[in-house]
Amino acid sequence: MTSKAAPGQACPVQHGRMPLYGPEFAADPVATYQALRQYGPVAPVELAPGVSANLVVGYDAALEVLRNPNTFPRNPVQWQEKMPPDCPVLPMMMYRPNALFADGAAHARYRAAVTDSLARVDLSALRAQVEFTADLLIGRFGPRGEANLLAEYAMLVPLMMFNHLYGCPPELGERMVAGMRGIFDMIDPEKANAELTQAMLELIELKRRQPGQDVPSWMMAHPAQLSDEEVLHHLILLMGAGTEPEQNLIANGIRLLLSDERFAGDLSGGSLPVEEALDEVLWTDPPMANYSASYPVEDTDFAGVRLPAAEPVVISFAGANNDPVLANQQRSGNRAHLAWSAGPHSCPAQQQARLMASVAIEKLLDGLPDMRLAVAVDELVWRPGPFHRALTALPVRFTPVNVPVQPDETPGETPWTATPAPSSSTRQAETSTPKQPSSPSTARRRWWSFLAKWWRGR
Template sequence: MNSAPAGNDLGTGGCPVTGHRTPLYGPEFTANPARVYERLRANGQLAPVELAPGVPATLVVGYEAALEVLRNPGDFPRDGRRWAKTVPEDCPVLPVMSYRPNCLMTDGAEHARFRGVITDSVARVDPNKVRAHVEATADMLINQFAERGSADLLTEYAVALPLWVFTFLHGCPKDVGERMVTGMRDIVDMRDPERANERLTTALLELIALKRAEPAQDMASWMLAHPAQLTDEEILHQLFLMLGAGTEPEANLIANALRLLLSDHRFAGYVSGGSMRIEDALDEVLWTDPPVANLSASYPEREVLLAGRRLPADQPVVISYAAANTDPEFGDEHRSGNRAHLAWGAGPHACPVQGQARMVASIAIEKLLDRLPDLALGVPVEDLPWRESPFLRALAGLPVTFTPVRPVETAPETTQLPAVPAPARHAAPLPTAVRQRWKHAIIRWWRGQ
């Protein structure tokens, strides 16, 4: 860690020279975050920002400083409960940032225990089954719009596909899966987040009750049976994390790569180029438009020095994966042909399912381009709408056109979501008192109490 000259700090006052904090919200940021990162980087590896009006944070925009933070949980711990007490209860970034007992927001032995349950359960998943399921699901989704000649690939494909994969892996009934994903999207979009949180929590609890009552060969059951013996509450939080981490970024990787493939002349003729072109597009997106743009908040417990700056205690330090990846200090020569980008994070919290997540995106795109070879954007690329989020680089729509094609036969199990019987047939409905207790507990965690 560097030593800092006295007064060169990034405390609540903002830029040491101007006092200004750059907003990570609003039309300018949403329209072109790369330009904002470029401006911020001109002043060094760290930038004073606002995550929402009146919510200060330090954004790490340099590659070296990002790695230093991610690899040093001692100085940059993940538990933000003290910080959460300093922001209003209705602070719009709380639903994403407030503490939950999951592997993303814990450190040390607690983190290792939670992470072990996830990685051991993921290791039991047969990759061939996942591959076959993704291919068949992709076919089934494409069938739904193939004869129409147009589609919104975001909602009808990129978002839908990871949902199906998640529900398949966890053996979810269809309605439970749908409530989970719409709840998670509303939380990330800050749309009535308290109700969305409640809807999502109820759905996850139903899944846990179902799998406790009747374990099967799926991730949720393996997590419940893991020797670490997580409580229902702890399982709830790991599932909550995997749903958030697993569906939103995956959808954004698929959509951002499709956008690049369909708009950049370097990828014209991708069909004849085959899957290498898709891998190139995925690499480029992971470098320049990573699905998780700014996240991984840590909360120093005391003042710390980083990249020559003094950071205050209890104020979020947020990693800008998007800015760090395009840091000119790191150099273009490092980027070409390698995967040293930070799109999967780094250090003890690095994404535990990078290979699987990439495989799903790759299959999804390959299938689509095979079935609809003359796919084209339905609007000029600069007119594609982006979602307003300080955390994700996410399109709000991806309209496309293509020559209509006939539906193909799909494997029978993909014509509906995994054939898990309705919860009522296996698990007793949760008693009202239990639902209420969970609901209040979740709202307390959400507020960081």
Template structure:
């Protein structure tokens, strides 16, 4: 008879010394999250975790249980029901609160209010023409690649994956240069932790100006379509929906592009002649958002064999649920049913454009730099710590240098100096001409 030993926490996991939840933060978790998920599964379909010091949550790690929760209206999205935050047990300045606390947008709404806001967002996003989206993505990717192709080396996270989604979204949402620069700056600061509170305020003000502009001069863009929707959103509702779409859309897409490139560069390139297969494998085995989709039970109840209580914070582990299903006998490589986009009434409304942007961005990069390869051993790559996302700190690569047409090759040391100077200058000017202005100038040559 087989004897299965009781799993123990991964090396370095503070759960070794505590009876509390398993921590999903810190370098140990970021380095090997699957070891943590393997350990969490011994609790059953749900497990006690800690998102930050003192912030307890229940994590759903089983695929079937995750689907049940995501589709069950008895689990609410309104974060004002979060019991531990209401009671003061979770400090308001906790690093996870900004992404979990209530805002008046469709992600935190339930019932009829959710349907009204969600329909406006979904129908506006559906109006994006796939050919126009591909054209914009190709233009942005060509611009970004031209900035580093002559060097023969790059960090694909900082130089490509991080910037491309923001540039594409600015175009789709009709941001003029004077507003788009601040949108880029605000989003980057929020996710990079560079004066996060000030960056969030900057983004909010910039989006407010965009709403005012589009009220006066609507255009052929997502902002104007959302504004003209029959849901008749107020200016405040517009600002919150747009901030959600711009901010929450940028981080997952950044990681999806980076993680897909990581998968291609660390596996047999021949297995991914079709980039869509690499994207699909990434969504199953290394999704860009690992743990999220906060829900709160509306009452005390049993769920997946465990008792849960009103207002208890519950999250879905897309990474654990997907990986467990991907290892099962019933899974097939072409299966598109991963939970990376969530499921149920709150499934990601940007799945189609996000997939299109990723496929085009990766295809363009590999097409222009066909001999691209990792510049360091894969084992030396590091991942950004945090309970929610799954993204690389950096993805250094090398390739045969390509001189951009009409541009003289710049020596590598000078390029590095220019990049550092640009980085410093951007942080000095949160509103003057920046990267978005530079891209628009390049596009109109």
């Protein structure tokens, strides 16, 4: 039996290792990172009961690991073979044939399919879609004068955007996000992974029958010639990176803006405070706190620690970003943080992710200028789990408003897709679907009409 940690104290050590799970860690992970620094840049942890790992909490050490895939490769198969099937972190860390778990030529092939497909999303159209989605959601809770912004906004914006980017029916998108959430929270993760996989397989089958102007269809048509299994696991990767962390970035940015006196009185002044808040969140409270596991090919001496072969070396983005050696650096406007990772496996969609978060927050502040937290900031509760930094709820109050929304109209005439940029791996003729004169506009109008009716419960 272990004792409960007092506020501001790290969780009690388990089996000689600091646990990265449980309500104590969720409530105050900073105390755990501080305690881990006694070991140096790399420290022994448990990701779940009985699941050992080494956590990199030093900034320079994290960069060295992330930039050196020869010594720290991403393939977890050796480690995975020793884990029981019901290991709660397995769905987040198990091998999948995608860019996150590959190195060398395989990684280059996978990465090209991802980056070339994402490059076809027009950023102006993406902004318009986020603005339209934000107005739609604010219009639902605005007249009440109160809302849980996590469930009613921060979670739904990326869900609805991914439904659109994936050309995905809303019921499938909802099942995907429910499965992803279960994996992150480690609540029956085996079942959650199965449900997520099934929903993705149904989407792939749909896109094989009816390809469209969407990310799954572009990936299937890419010269990399991904198999259905590879497409499946890249769609899971993008959804995992683009929904759960994105909702945390939006929610944590709003929390900071509403609770930090440095931003008080300046919330309706444009994009500057929003951009500053996002920079600060990405530095101090990144939405993915600990991830990007690698597995040394042999016993390795690194940063004063003996790292066993095939045991996970996990990057603490939160710990490394807050390394005391960086304390004197100016973080505002400085984007050298590790929230998007670094090296060959850095996030390929950070531009799109940041745009979505900043536009979503700006629209909320413009629409609800007197918004305030409904509880004290220290009463907010954080979800458990070693990987993310995620609130359970974000209750707010504001003067009731009515936001005019015309849900049967499309948000502007900007084409959804951009002309693919030239790439060494992509020939335009093979990745571009000829655009018919009228069908894209008609299809988008049908999509938004259907989506609006779904949100109205019809």
